Amino acid sequence: MHALEFLADNKPFPAVAIVAMYGAERYFRTEVLRRIPGASGEEAELSLTRVAGDQAELKTVMTDLRTVSMFGDRRVLLIEDADPFVSENRAALEKYVAQPAKGSLLILDVKAWKKTERLFKLVEQHGLNIECGELKGVELLRWMQQIAKQEYGKALDRENASLIVAMAGDGLSMLRQEIAKLAALVGDTPTIAREDVIAAVGGWRTETTWVMLDALRDGHPGKALENLQKLFRAGESPAKILGGVVFTFRKFAEATELARQGEKLSVALNRAGVFASSVGAAEAYLKRLGFERASRILALLMEADSEIKGGSRTDPQLLLERLFVRLAGEVVVSDP
Template structure:
């Protein structure tokens, strides 16, 4: 992003990247801003139309109100939950309030005042989105769609976080880390902080450190269990099964899926054998 845009809209499902971008943006707009001077946060994570309307009104009022001591001012409408085409976002009172805020964006904010809006979802055909795009900076942050992309992002983050903490981690241990904690980088950041405190003077993270300190928060799928069973990898399959049961998976469902999976394999093997005989 070049220059300092007065209006900034950041959205998407990748909350880790979104929050980092918001923090960087705040520093870029005015390095001296802090939580008590020049930066006003407004909670947009609401569940009712009245609370959403109040959040929008508070945002508009804050943008128009000058700082008593002068200087730059940034208003952050954080985690707005009413900018998509949900029932809340389509409520008339919310749409009416958003129209007032949209008009302000089109008209232009007071000099030295900045607006930052962050949200998980947004309606890209709405007037509010189009006004932000036309008169400010809009950026989308989406979680990687495919598993290999998610693991690649997790590996890259863990390597960087370990270096920043002055620690080293092998490839095998790194895989054990995200297999246990998942690929959500917000979770990985918390788990890495726990490890850093636990390590003391040691500099190399081991699999035993992962087992002791990293919380098993990842939701494993039946397909990963079936893959481990198919590979006859008991060492991998048993912890997967244990974690799935701990997470509340239905034991009968696991049995049915496993039986169906291997019945299909047996059928394919039988058909393949018949084709070989026909040749």
């Protein structure tokens, strides 16, 4: 089962003798251990033994598992980064899983754990296989919404969850901290809004980025370039600035493709994930740009991404300025 399913189960921890945690997401490992009696907190001081996988010896591990705890509690043995230990002792572990020691729990923390192998199947039969895989895309956003609602009583829509990821990254521990910070910021307000995310997650640099992107979209390249200079002077990396541009303008590219397929432009922008409050301005931008130029937005973003990541010797600042000119379309005369 995935760690999400395991953590959502409110039933008492089952009386199993072995647990295998596998996958790349460290956050889930920590949460799974908190759910297992004796594996974390004050209980762990008496019952838990931690061993590094590259230092674990089979004989010592087996002796520890079969030794009755002095305190009468369940003995818990956690082998961290256990891949080398498993590789060297697979046959012995298969034998142990089939006839484990009573009163002990063996936890294997591994990265590689193939479902086709006999050991996986034996653990599935006699214990628990818990997948600690990374969350991406819709699954990640759904998890964020659940955390906001279940733990803090706040509504977080998918657009704002996606915005948090764009600004804070996709590390689950960091995202959880950001949601907690946002929940405290909004106080009694039941909903986390875009303005809250911009203010709390990114600080003034993020706010400057949004002002810059809105100016670029609205036909005010002078204001956009002015804010770009502010970000560079503050030490913001070109890659991070480009990430903000891609986050916004990729949606315009997706909406253009949907419109080409016959979708009404306002509906296409909504489907592409443009914030409801920004649909009118985005529609005006694409109409000003024209279908032919709008169809090249994605190619321009990909070209800039490749060049800034090392595909060009040109100064990244100049590359971003050139991208801004290409994306701006016709300049609005009232440019402040």
